[in-house]
Amino acid sequence: MKTRLGIVLITLFVFLFSLPCRAQEKTEIGGLLVPMCSYEGEMIPCGQIPTIYIFKPLKFRNKKEQMEYYKLVRNVKKVYPIAREINKTIIETYEYLQTLPNEKARQRHIKRVEKGLKEQYTPKMKKLSFAQGKLLIKLVDRQSNQTSYELVRAFMGPFKAGFYQTFAALFGASLKKQYDPEGEDKLTERVVLLVENGQL
Known part of the structure; x- marks a missing residue:
């Protein structure tokens, strides 16, 4: 159950950060500068998730x-x-x-x-x-x-x-x-x- 919840949260997070944004600026939230995007007339926090490579673990014969x-x-x-x-x-x-x-x-x-x-x-x-x-x-x-x-x-x-x-x-x-x-x-x-x- 926890695994499914984690997958749903990650998917939601990726979806929100991959929304097409027209303009980007930074706004201070809680003392931190956060990138903001305009999406359908609303300013929302946005960011780019870096690519992470995941490979099958290597198995060495010796x-x-x-x-x-x-x-x-x-x-x-x-x-x-x-x-x-x-x-x-x-x-x-x-x-x-x-x-x-x-x-x-x-x-x-x-x-x-x-x-x-x-x-x-x-x-x-x-x-x-x-x-x-x-x-x-x-x-x-x-x-x-x-x-x-x-x-x-x-x-x-x-x-x-x-x-x-x-x-x-x-x-x-x-x-x-x-x-x-x-x-x-x-x-x-x-x-x-x-x-x-x-x-x-």
Whole structure:
């Protein structure tokens, strides 16, 4: 009975906070600023409920598998912010390149960006383990919907893309590796969503 009452209350709460509101302002109620919305001529308290991800509990076959999961969580927490920064830089660079008048100006800007990226990220990259580096390649693909190879090729040309791909291959990695959230990277996707949402 208590469970049903709880479900009804939660449903009612979600319904009230998901009502379409036209204007939003804040009103002080009991010493707290509360967002208010106009709904059918009435001002009512309103708010946005954050998304909460609920996954089936993981079952580990042994201690080693459990330790690998915790290592993945640690690696995602370290590498995911870098992948987001890289994606932001890619977007900003692309948008700025569109404003430049000719190819020569674009190439000059790309060289400046490349130099800045090396100065900014080389110390961070040196601190990454091999597993974290491979994870970063995949998370860059997740964030930008393009492999690292495609990004390097688009901004720096096929020669540099080939050079960096060969260099990565020497260490058993590939810039062409794609992120597969439904297959190989399903567990990684779960961890990323939880980390992104502050649940891990």
